[in-house]
Amino acid sequence: MPRRPPRAVAVFGTGRAGQHAIRMLLDDEMLDLRAVGTTDPAKDGVDAGVLAGVGETGHTAVHGLKPRDVGGEVDVILHCGAASRDELADFFGDAAGSGIDVVSVSGGFHPRTAFGDATCAELAASAVASGARLTGTGVNPGFLLDVLPWIVSSLVRAPASVHARRTTDMKHWGSTMRAKIGFGDGPATHAVNDLLSLDESLALLAESVGVEIAEMTIDVEDVVAGSAREVHGRRIERGEHCGFIQRATATATGGRRLTLEWVAVLGLAEEDGVGDGTDVTVTDAAGRIVTAHVAGTHDRDAYPATVARAAHVATLIAGLPPGLYGANLQPAA
Template structure:
């Protein structure tokens, strides 16, 4: 079952249809205009799938699906999403979800009693919850952990995103949360003490847990900001000269005061900004993993849509990571399951003639 048919949800519907072992049995929508529309039409497939979208939760849960792919917006409705999950899990329905990202690995970030409520609901229903995506997600949990299987000694792991956000389409996120286009005298909400660790600390803590490393507490937060040297007109907002135009931050896990696991984001709104900050080895943006030790290793992961840009493909790889994980999540023990615990997930069955 697909829960929500926004930009990501429409991709998830198509992804479910592409997986040979999955059958779409229901679709939840919150927009009244979508009620009664075939899921294939909502997903832009140009054909019917024989599944009609509805906003009737009871009707959908009565279908008794094995799993729900949950792509509804969660960052501004954290507690409603938690309540959704508890209800699904108690009903015995496995869930793979794109958020809230805190649940990618919530230990040390969320109160343990809140985590326990989800675990209790899962055990009551015999169901499993898995939250993942690309960042936080595959690019900074699965990919670096796979690389560590080649290590003899690990001194430092650095994972992160280097990106040009000039074509990023989320205006509210760009301006209000990140502070782009706002005065350099105003500290954006993202950079208030504890916020970076709340958003990305799960990445650092999951890597530490997988490597059996005990980190110092609290995690360390660092950031730099740079103003625009000229007026910029972005897809999401305007950035007048002198206002914030570039941001670099780190969330750091230390051991005895020494950096060991670093989550880094380097965000520009013009490709010529901050020439001394990290840049991709190729192209304008990437996810990068650096492992210092023996041997030293670097991987840069990029993506691009067949008929669009990296923003579209970023949504697509998120949707596919979730949908392709459904079978493994259904097979997992009841509770919360994390990327570090799942078996290898592949695109089995997706190579076509």
């Protein structure tokens, strides 16, 4: 079978995810890097390879670059920049109007939850008209706390409950994201469940397993350090606030229950007592249980896997009809 020609790709965003994407694409046989956009004016005109730590590539970052600016030059955009839901909807709309596919790691995993029914209808219609495909993906959200529990639940004919929990180390996060939720140099500017809400993952899982949500709650509690540590120049003493547990729960009218937990700790240590990796447990009405565990380590960085998943989808999404897609409708192979 002949190999498909590589798709021309642009990377939007030059933070940690964007830098990983640039490095990966320089050696990718299926995606050909053509353009790089940045939201940081200090990076305007800087070679993308220099920003990514790999030397000159000939591709310079352009501040304020929009999808319409690369219309006709690229087939797909990897959206790697931090964005609010309104900003991402505008970005999707611009790309759809220009006939360019978008795979975002910043949201849009469950479009109806992210954008609302009216905006979704507009985006889908624009994408179909122009031949574009729009979606969001990643490791978390986009896989470990939504797609993976859905796949595991398929091993049980009628799941009565699904529980998934992921524990991560914030030391690998970008400084901007850590600062916004209060783990940088100053006070928090955003609540955890506003900036990193599990509502899209919960809605995607419920839709995938056929649960009609009657009630949804999202709570956040603090994690205190079980041992002293210093991370990125910040000293944390034993007993001090060092992370959070975000818990999202959905209950159906018939009593079926879905629970997702995201644990994030700065300088994760065994003494914190919150575990490691990702665990999924699915139980049926008779009490039969199916479990899955994805091992993690305290030093694991999820950014390369996030970008790799986005690139995988960006390569294969060309085989789908134009439209707006959730993470549960993306090609897997």
